[in-house]
């Protein structure tokens with residue numbers, strides 16, 4: 001557990017130093033690169049991803065999310081069940097003090113169900129998503145819909 005969190009922290013270092021226009025601030029938290037992968041028009045659900053950097057000395061917690069493009073938005077994680085990778089709903093997600101938390105494919109993600117506005121879910125579009133934190137409060141981000149993962153996510157995957 002300790003080993004994997006150290007590894008994760010190391011992987012996220014390059015992004016931590018690269019603040020840019022796609023960062024959103026809420027108290028000590030910085031939300032970077034919110035994005036969603038474009039899916040076929042008949043896809044029943046859509047996922048949203050981002051990285052949360054906690055620059056503060058106390059932990060926080062993501063307690064809920066909502067967006068006008070879906071009737072329901074849930075926090076999900078991927079878990080191994082036997083040989084199968086499955087996703088399941090979680091009530092909240094903890095963000096460690098002075099730590100990062102990555103929402104990415106095959107990891108934590110925001111799952112949007114009962115989609116209402118599919119016009120915003122095409123490549124090049126974006127839609128608002130509000131993240132509600134226990135301490136930092138709500139922060140609204142613009143999720144950009146794209147065919148490929150953003151550069152920052154790409155860097156995570158290739159960082160030494």
Ligand SMILES: [Cu+2]
Pocket residue numbers: 047076077087088109110111
């Ligand atoms: Cu899911």
